[in-house]
Amino acid sequence: MTTQPVWIAIAAYNEGSVIAGVIEGVRAAGYAVVAVDDGSADDTADAAERAGAAVVRHPINLGQGAALQTGIEFALAAGAEIVVTFDADGQHRVSDVAVLTAALKEHNADFALGSRFLGGTLNQPLSRRLVLRLATLFTRLSVGMNVTDTHNGLRAMTRRGAQRIKLRQNRMAHASEILHQVAQSGLPFVEVPVTIEYSAYSMAKGQKLTDALTILLDLFARRLHR
């Protein structure tokens, strides 16, 4: 395994139909990719491997948070200087990765968080917008960080920053948990405008209002023990 400075960590669960395209796009831009197959039932792992990613396979489905943590740890073990989390469904632009890594250097930050509300969105439905605004408000109040988009899957972190991330929320509540740990680490972070492209595919796989309730319960339970 050659040492690459920038690693892209992609968590994928049953994304066999789109994962190859996403990975090829990222590989073409010259980044190393680790795809964490979160116990998919389809050919996600094979497709990712063929597309040129290092593949880690969870033996069982653990959730996106767990898969991201695995990806981050794999990237660190592989010697990554910068780890970027990237969604598997093709909603992020590969060109935004360079924007994030540049922002890390420029602002001397350890975390660069993508924000669709600073940047642009394509085809974002109103309902999705409202749910995200509410989620952002909730996280701002509970974590105490002033960020505009708390649930963006595109983030870059330095090695030092990535070592401080220890996700224990296996499911979707990890988005708030990452921010919480960023705040706890006391390391500098910067928000960077990125573009999210909403497609029928990403909408079908995305979070709905009912999932927000599950996330709230997860976060509440987290506060209760330890």
Next chain:
Amino acid sequence: MIAQLSLTALLFAVILYALSQYRRAPAVGLMSMMVALVGLYFVWLPSHATRLAAFAGIGRGVDLVLYVWVVISMLMLLNLHLRLRMQMEQITSLARALAMANARETSSRSAP
């Protein structure tokens, strides 16, 4: 009388369980022991339960026992939930270690 005898037998079983649990989890053992003893007391002296209930502003002793039981089961449910989460975290660590070990093996095999 039948109800009192069978309840007594059951509560004695709880006391035995509490004794066996005491070394492993003192808090759980002590709590179950106390619940069982209070239960025994009220089974044989229901009028005291009624008096206590009246003091707390509840009509009947049975209702008091019922309310307390609801609260206790909620707490047990919460405790169980937290324990399940802890177990899930352990499973996650295990699965992650396994996945990482497998990934290393694959990459070292495919390396020239």
